[in-house]
Amino acid sequence: MSSQPILSVRNLTVVFTIRGQKFTAVDKLSFDIERGETLGIVGESGSGKSVSCNALLGLLPRPQAEITGGEAWFEGSDLLELSEKALRKIRGKRISMVFQDPMTSMNPYIRIGDQVMEPLLLHSRSTAAEAKERAIELLDQVGIHDAARRFDQYPHEFSGGMRQRAMIAMALITAPDILIADEPTSALDVTVQSQILELLKTMQEQRGVSLVLVSHDLGVVRRVTDKLVVMDRGVSVERGRTHQVFTTPAHSYTQKLLDAIPHTAKPETYRFVPKDAPVYLRAKGIRVTFSIKHRPFTAVDDVSFQVRKGEVLGIVGESGSGKTTLSQAVLRLVSMEAGEVLLEDIGIQKLRGAALKRYRKQVQMVFQDPYASLNPRMTVHDIIAEPIRLHQLAEGGRAVTAKVIRLMQDVGLSPAWANKYPHEFSGGQCQRVAIARAIAVEPILLIADEPVSALDVTIQAQVLNLLLELIRRKGLSMIFISHDLAVVRYMADRVAVMKDGRMIESGETETVYASPKERYTRELISLEKISE
Template identity: 45%
Template sequence: MAPLLAVSGLDVWFQADGRDIAAARGVDMTVERGEIVGLIGESGSGKTQTMMAAIGMLPENGRATGSVRFDGEEILGLSEAALNRLRGAKITMIFQEPMSALDPLFSVGAQIMAPLIVHGRLSRAAARRRALELLDLVGVDRAERRFNSAPHQLSGGQRQRVMIAMAVANNPSLLIADEPTTALDVTLQAQILDLLRDLQRRLGMAIVFITHDFAVLKRFADRLYVMEAGKIVEEGRIADVMERPRSAATQALIEATPPGAKAPPPTDAPILLEARDLSVDFPGSGSWFGRRLFRAVDAVSLDLKRGQTLGIVGESGSGKSTLARALLRLSPHRGIVRFDGRDLGGLDRAALRALRRDMQLVLQDPFGSLSPRLTIGAIVAEGLLIHEPEKGATERRREAARALAEVGLDPGLLDRTPHELSGGQRQRVALARAMILRPRLLVLDEPTSALDRTAQKEVLALLRALQDAHDLSYLFISHDLAVIRAMADEILVMKDGRIVERGPAAQIFSAPREAYTKRLLASAHILAREAGESAARSGAAGG
């Protein structure tokens, strides 16, 4: 019998700015009936796009060539109508963000019913009964009551359960799970994985599990494929691969927490922010001959492209934050700063204020930067009062809810105050406050330093997702090189207000020149090792 899914020689292309960019090249993979197969790789390695291409879900600018056979039948290039008979019936999918994957405007019951009515040809009454059974099956308690709830009234874990109910509604033979647990905390992660495995056994379906996290896959999958830069670089039984990884990419995935390097922006991306000979002086201690100046930033020049992340590292007091403030014209400085080609020094207050919405600042201590007297909704929507004063209260609230959802927070938090939230949640609120204005540059000043490793990892994943979605440029300041390695394309190393070394992130990490950089790297390695251990511990606890 033919395998359930056989992908061979699959190429996926995207057209952008008149050029073709390959997202996947020559992918071969098979999935047998009832088998759980992991598809693992860094974000941007093409794993999601491969599966989307296989089921005809590429966006308009994407196309795929090669062969995808489902149950022995070629499905690549099938008409939308023919694909629609498979999707939602034989092949279903669950997504990373259950909040945004479900429609916030429709009750969860209605959303589970739709595929039952369309594919299962059930009457509304029968579909409703079946949907209630399904809610029960996936462990949503008080299904009758939850049925009419809107997604925002459910917790993150419950939302993912609803999504799973929708996925198994028509007894599919293949479930594609795209990072279904990445947005959840460790306990929920374990519960959802158990549920998926339980359902897989009961229903006999196959699962393709897309993830970047070996810890998740280890307890779950039979076999796995490792993707890097659009190609399958390794495949095999999970225990064998983990014991004897053959490729560097696999090795990095097994070790890496937080996950490795990001994909660089295109080389011809326009420059968004540039600085030339930027210096900042502070009045220092007095002396007999008048006040001496303390030079916090000394003749720094830099370029930041669109979609690029520039990491600035250095110890406390090396001038990183002062540099950031000067770049945003929040402190007096000498030298030239251009944003999007406009010289910030030449702008009056009004022009500068209009530009400010494009460049947002997110600080280390989310508690200190959120007013304790305002509700989350008021904090997030505040920028709109200044930059889009024509919007009414209802609209601001709606946008705030959307901004919260975008950073992975429950919009139900709108009426809470900051002290009711965890550190990770507060940092997400700070991000939502910046993102609501749809900025082009985020200056992130130690955005994860006050967070524990788990929350840190989540916030970094979120920052990446936001960057991908909105083509944001980041100026990312941190003393933590593990974090910088996960985020930055290029790195500036600062010491005593000067840039002592600069270059592509990979180069700085593999071949640091300066003794100072080497010392910073050494401390980063210690942290990375601790992170690896804590990830292993949480994996064991979850299993």
């Protein structure tokens, strides 16, 4: 293992200038990668992990970003010193890249096959026919069935996982020495994630490519990499063999990252729902149908469930399983084709006017994307005050403000920030604002749709605990929706598993976790255990 490293980065420093203020995005980052080795770069958003990869390939946004120091030796030349022209010969040929979102990194107007063979046509003297043959061969190897026919399809005809497979084929077609994968699985479903990781690993082993895997997901990094670099705010705080870092982390930040993911059952203190607690919400035979291109598509099919007072019902499922649509049906954001929802034995479908407004006061929602769910042109004070004013929960400006302040304190925000706008907050803080807005009307049921999946791991745990604490203090019930089984296990008293619009299994969380009945549930749980 003491061979010459293929890429050797020393003291890479990148400085961003934003509105006249300089900040160091990457500070003296060093690492080596040998032929055929897999290196993981782990960190939360803003840790500089993507910036450092982009710096190596000359993809930094100019003129805001500037490489102020360091070197990156690749085959006897310093990548950071190369001209754009020289770099272009390396980029895509010797070092290629796979991006996070296969939706946006492929051009929707160009056929998959043409995109896959493009790097080969650019970088070698292959004829179109040779390139096409090679592309089909590779598409086949990355697991696209019937590659010759699929070659002529457009990106929208591919699923997310298949697009990511095609991206990998495209990155490998020039037989590069190094493959940089920036969060290659973060936009994919868990079951697909694991297939893509498997594929990356196989390709890397078969071809002896060196793989740089950038990820915020410790589970992913642990499964695939030989060694890793942990980054925190631009600084690499820990480097070492993956196994070693995971068993004996040396730096407190690494420890914090490792501790952040709850892999436990729901804490005892939050399990207090008596068996005979009254049922708040009853849903029977819900069916929601959309028409997509004039064809009916059943998003939710015959789903029934109930939520008792003080209980957290977890709903797990992958994207497209209908879990979000189900929550929208309960909130009357979409209309149901069949079935009924009863809140305290009152049907919600026919509510109008004052009765509907009362229902809106009883059931509240926390959304996935904390930035998108807050109006960017309202101050945090006004955002939280809006439901208070609307439902007349306080009289006069002073009383409203006092209530806003109390709510901000409840969710752990400093009241001094009341006059700031959402963009001035971090994602976790925005989610706290959204939670404050939701509990402002003193609801009895809170629906949380992936409330932490857009947040960094260390923040996730804080927000989850805040939600549990609020439920206990205010005696709320909650429907907690997530694709992440570990998170649901930590939060929910009972869990329901959704697949293709149906609820295939439900029961007490620990019972389902210990002895799942359905094959699909077992698969989810086993994937979960790998990354644990």
